[in-house]
Amino acid sequence: MPGTPSGWGLANLPFGVASVPGQPGPRVVVAHGQHAVDLHAAASAGVVDTGVDPQVFAAPSLNRLLAEGRDSWRTVRSTVADALGAREPLPGDVLVPLEQLSMLRPVAVGDYVDGYGGIHHATNMGRLLRPGSEPLAPNWRRMPVAYHGRAGTVVVSGHPVRRPWGQVGDGDGARLVPAARLDIELEVGFVVGTGNPLGCPVSVDRAADHIFGVVLLNDWSARDVQAYESQPLGPFLGKSFATSISAWVVTVDALAPYLVHGLAAHQQPAPAPYLRTEDPWVPDLRLEVLLQSRAMAASGTPPAVISRVRYAEAMYWSMAQQLAHATVNGASTRPGDLFGSGTASGPDPRTQGGSLLEVTWGGEQPIELPGGERRSFLEDGDTVVLRGRCEADGRGGRREAVALGDVVGTVVPASPGTPTR
Amino acid sequence: MPGTPSGWGLANLPFGVASVPGQPGPRVVVAHGQHAVDLHAAASAGVVDTGVDPQVFAAPSLNRLLAEGRDSWRTVRSTVADALGAREPLPGDVLVPLEQLSMLRPVAVGDYVDGYGGIHHATNMGRLLRPGSEPLAPNWRRMPVAYHGRAGTVVVSGHPVRRPWGQVGDGDGARLVPAARLDIELEVGFVVGTGNPLGCPVSVDRAADHIFGVVLLNDWSARDVQAYESQPLGPFLGKSFATSISAWVVTVDALAPYLVHGLAAHQQPAPAPYLRTEDPWVPDLRLEVLLQSRAMAASGTPPAVISRVRYAEAMYWSMAQQLAHATVNGASTRPGDLFGSGTASGPDPRTQGGSLLEVTWGGEQPIELPGGERRSFLEDGDTVVLRGRCEADGRGGRREAVALGDVVGTVVPASPGTPTR
Numbered sequence: 003m004p005g006t007p008s009g010w011g012l013a014n015l016p017f018g019v020a021s022v023p024g025q026p027g028p029r030v031v032v033a034h035g036q037h038a039v040d041l042h043a044a045a046s047a048g049v050v051d052t053g054v055d056p057q058v059f060a061a062p063s064l065n066r067l068l069a070e071g072r073d074s075w076r077t078v079r080s081t082v083a084d085a086l087g088a089r090e091p092l093p094g095d096v097l098v099p100l101e102q103l104s105m106l107r108p109v110a111v112g113d114y115v116d117g118y119g120g121i122h123h124a125t126n127m128g129r130l131l132r133p134g135s136e137p138l139a140p141n142w143r144r145m146p147v148a149y150h151g152r153a154g155t156v157v158v159s160g161h162p163v164r165r166p167w168g169q170v171g172d173g174d175g176a177r178l179v180p181a182a183r184l185d186i187e188l189e190v191g192f193v194v195g196t197g198n199p200l201g202c203p204v205s206v207d208r209a210a211d212h213i214f215g216v217v218l219l220n221d222w223s224a225r226d227v228q229a230y231e232s233q234p235l236g237p238f239l240g241k242s243f244a245t246s247i248s249a250w251v252v253t254v255d256a257l258a259p260y261l262v263h264g265l266a267a268h269q270q271p272a273p274a275p276y277l278r279t280e281d282p283w284v285p286d287l288r289l290e291v292l293l294q295s296r297a298m299a300a301s302g303t304p305p306a307v308i309s310r311v312r313y314a315e316a317m318y319w320s321m322a323q324q325l326a327h328a329t330v331n332g333a334s335t336r337p338g339d340l341f342g343s344g345t346a347s348g349p350d351p352r353t354q355g356g357s358l359l360e361v362t363w364g365g366e367q368p369i370e371l372p373g374g375e376r377r378s379f380l381e382d383g384d385t386v387v388l389r390g391r392c393e394a395d396g397r398g399g400r401r402e403a404v405a406l407g408d409v410v411g412t413v414v415p416a417s418p419g420t421p422t423r
Numbered sequence: 424m425p426g427t428p429s430g431w432g433l434a435n436l437p438f439g440v441a442s443v444p445g446q447p448g449p450r451v452v453v454a455h456g457q458h459a460v461d462l463h464a465a466a467s468a469g470v471v472d473t474g475v476d477p478q479v480f481a482a483p484s485l486n487r488l489l490a491e492g493r494d495s496w497r498t499v500r501s502t503v504a505d506a507l508g509a510r511e512p513l514p515g516d517v518l519v520p521l522e523q524l525s526m527l528r529p530v531a532v533g534d535y536v537d538g539y540g541g542i543h544h545a546t547n548m549g550r551l552l553r554p555g556s557e558p559l560a561p562n563w564r565r566m567p568v569a570y571h572g573r574a575g576t577v578v579v580s581g582h583p584v585r586r587p588w589g590q591v592g593d594g595d596g597a598r599l600v601p602a603a604r605l606d607i608e609l610e611v612g613f614v615v616g617t618g619n620p621l622g623c624p625v626s627v628d629r630a631a632d633h634i635f636g637v638v639l640l641n642d643w644s645a646r647d648v649q650a651y652e653s654q655p656l657g658p659f660l661g662k663s664f665a666t667s668i669s670a671w672v673v674t675v676d677a678l679a680p681y682l683v684h685g686l687a688a689h690q691q692p693a694p695a696p697y698l699r700t701e702d703p704w705v706p707d708l709r710l711e712v713l714l715q716s717r718a719m720a721a722s723g724t725p726p727a728v729i730s731r732v733r734y735a736e737a738m739y740w741s742m743a744q745q746l747a748h749a750t751v752n753g754a755s756t757r758p759g760d761l762f763g764s765g766t767a768s769g770p771d772p773r774t775q776g777g778s779l780l781e782v783t784w785g786g787e788q789p790i791e792l793p794g795g796e797r798r799s800f801l802e803d804g805d806t807v808v809l810r811g812r813c814e815a816d817g818r819g820g821r822r823e824a825v826a827l828g829d830v831v832g833t834v835v836p837a838s839p840g841t842p843t844r
Contacts, residue, residue: 113575118656131655139654144597145590149656150571150663154534155621155754164622166752169566169695176565178695178751200576200665201585205842227752233560234552235539235570236657239752242571244621274590274599276841330599330841331587331648331660333576420697420751421626 009391009405010035012083013259016250016407017064017215020103024095028106030059030067032082033250037097039082044096050085052078063110064251068195068214068337075195075214079253105160105249108217109193111153112336114245115328116189116221117344118147119319121265124344126351126360131229143271146319146327148344151221152242156340159249159409165382165416166243168227180416181224181240183365184380187345188291188356188388190313190406191219192321193251194339203329206279209322210254212335216285217248218388218409219342225359225379247340248407257285259401260392264314266323276330277323284320287313287406289346289390291356295375296383305387306372309347309361311354313390316346385412430812430826431456433504434680437671437828438485438636441524445516449527451480451488453503454671458518460503465517471506473499484531485672489616489635489758496616496635500674526581526670529638530614532574533757535666536749537610537642538765539568540740542686545765547772547781552650564692567740567748569765572642573663577761580670580830586803586837587664589648601837602645602661604786605801608766609712609777609809611734611827612640613742614672615760624750627700630743631675633756637706638669639809639830640763646780646800668761669828678706680822681813685735687744697751698744705741708734708827710767710811712777716796717804726808727793730782732775734811737767806833 010016015032022029022040031038042059044050054074058066067075085092118124128137141147157163165184169176195214198204204212221241228240266282289312292305319327324341348354355361358379362368365378380386390406431437431454441452443461452459462480465471475495479487488496506513539545549558562568578584586605590597616635619625625633642662649661687703710733713726740748745762769775776782779800783789786799801807812826 113573127655140592140595141590141597141651141654145652147652147656148659150573150659152534152571152754153574154757154760157621164753167624168752169562171561174561175692176562176695178697200578201838203588203838203842208842224752230562231566231568232655232657233562234548234653234657235568236653236655238569238571239749239754242749242754243752271596274597276599326842328660328663331589331645331664332585332838333573333660333663336575339575417622417624417753421624421629421747 009403011402012086013402014252014256014404015079015082016252018108018250019063019106021106022098023102027060028062030061030064031103033100034086036100038100038103039092040096040098047093047096049092049096050081052081054078062106063338064108065110065338071196072211075253076255079255105158107156107158108249108251109338109340111156111340112338114151114153114156114340115148116151116342117319117324119324119344120316120346120356121318122316122349123347123356123360126347130359130364144273146324148324148328149236151245155242156245156247159246159407161246161411162414163222163244163246163411164414166224166227166239167416167420168224168239169230170226171230176230178420181227183225184413185223185225185358186291186386187221187223188289188311189219189221189342189345190287191217191247191340191342193217194335195337197336198329198334200334201332203332204325206277206322206326209325212325213254213321215251215253216257216406217251218390218406220246220386220388220409220411221342222246246409246411248409250407252404252406256404257392260286260404262286262314264320265318266320276326279322282320283322284314284317286392287390288393289313292387292389293371294385295371295381297375298371298373299385301373303372305385308369309353309355311346311348311356313346316348317343380413382413382415385410430824432823433507434823435673435677435825436500436503437673439529439671440484440527442527443519444523448481449483451482451485452524454521455507457521459521459524460513461517461519468514468517470513470517471502473502475499483527484759485529486531486759492617493632496674497676500676526579528577528579529670529672530759530761532577532761533759535572535574535577535761536569537572537763538740538745540745540765541737541767541777542739543737543770544768544777544781547768551780551785565694567745569745569749570657572666576663577666577668580667580828582667582832583835584643584665584667584832585835587645587648587660588837588841589645589660590651591647592651597651599841602648604646605834606644606646606779607712607807608642608644609710609732610640610642610763610766611708612638612668612761612763614638615756616758618757619750619755621755622753624753625746627698627743627747630746633746634675634742636672636674637678637827638672639811639827641667641807641809641830641832642763643667667830667832669830671828673825673827677825678813681707681825683707683735685741686739687741697747700743703741704743705735705738707813708811709814710734713808713810714792715806716792716802718796719792719794720806722794724793726806729790730774730776732767732769732777734767737769738764801834803834803836806831
């Protein structure tokens, strides 16, 4: 979270989980400006009456709160807003400076599904990886193609990311090396609040009732590992070493004033009925990818923006369509399940690519960083920041800005050796 | 579990979780013959002193016991064996008839990884799906190829399996239909006991220390859905509607007398050092697939064996190699993580195929059931049973048979309608 409270006002009130000084275990917290409300302290002291058992807020994840259902989340959020807006300030053990918190992963992820719903990204990947053939597979405009990622390696913003080892193709054979083509993917994730039982699909028009909120998501990718392993069953070790998400989950309610009709409003061919909706909502997020090398950090040079993407112009498939599709076969979801949108890239890969693979066009057109360093893929010591916000109305309008939580990750070198026996 | 106690003696003692009549919540149980030991009742009464907090046994899954570590699992199992072998019979609330138990899913699955390590299966799939090209991808003999499946839809044996809806290709387009090519996959799964932290791979020679035990696994597959959706990211809805596992987890210790050196002892080319081992152990399991149609059940005809597979002759990649590979990039695992072997098929697809796709060779050579019905793929009302055991020595030897828990599932019709909006 940057030093400015812009985007962190009463219109936002994102949820997270943190270690709070002086408290024995993790707490559910709600951010407001430079502070956070410790919901357990607030509920226990009767400062905030949420109607929810205070023990739900003394938990290592938001999952118990999610399981309480949408009415409860809304009540908690509105009650906190009332208390923050009241004349009397909240007590010091309830309102804690953000800088004193140690943020934890906000949800215990049950299943993690990663999508592929960005049309420019999918097109670019097709051109790069399967040159000479139609870039989009026949299924791509018919369904929000996705796969399951590794839930156990979803980490919170700030967690270092170790360069993975992996087998890469080498002539007729392969060799085990630290991944050389380490990349990022700029994604928006959503967290399931209310799950659905086995055999009961979520309809596209009811999907919003099931979605608690939104995070930024960095789907770290080892391109060389991924390329060698992916036939015929898809990505595995090229992705499973780490996926970073925001510490703060911004609720769908907070994003409501910023929902627009995205590309899903103009899908051709029209998708199957279970994917059709008259309200193809998508949050109008402005996203940025920033990169800071070790040398830049040492010289005090701030992270440089290497890509800017307007989310609603990137995504062909919406969150609601993704959830409807993932459950149309009867699959269940659970509170805390995480869905990644797929990489969000704008039309121009050089300035709007959601991955370095696109920005540097397969590594062939390196970018130059402040200070003169060049990058095709990530080097050890590089820090990547994903940032996103819905902007306030330009002319004194009624909408406050709403920011997502930054996702920050620094690449640390591969382990010096891998186990042989 | 069949009516015979053969394979369920003191040499086995598999673990499960059950609802026990008169008890308020689920209990961890150990099977012996026609009975099960309620570990919570046993530990609370002091009949069995396991050294583990009895609350670990009053739990909805084995996960807390798994987290206690290998020494604890072993102590519990040997202590139970001692108590069962003692002169005094166990009290009635400790030793419960199996028929009184309602078996639950034994583990809360964190991540589910499904492999592709059966060489005859992978070869058959290549021939069926990519005719005219080399059946095995270049990576196949270099690494145990795998992908992540859906953990939240792993169900216990006995749970009905609803035929999924899904999009299938139709000329240039696609249509949403109940899957027509519903299939099974005969697999052996292993359950992680002790996990590994992020950044610390499991070495192939230490993998057995991390594996708690083994289940049978039916990786239900909608072939028509899978075929249309899988490019480029692999299987998704064609698999995610259900995966069935045994209610009983047979420990690696119980299988120890039956470990043999399988195909992994003769891998060519030699795999990368992190996959090499001088002890490529594999349990010498005899596996069977049985099928019973609704008509057969109505007429009292028992399930018919449609395939018999010797596991050690099916699997090119071992469990230890699979775990070493899945973590070589630094990915962590957790107690309760589930790994499927990939389909186990013998050399002859007609009589040793681990899937109907192989047995009926793409559906072109239907099989005939007792009573004259024919099957290419599964029909509604069909019940599939997976069965597996390590046989006792033939000539009065010292080894008792050890059986895995059957996996039973009956196909129920697709939901009459899918949500449109």
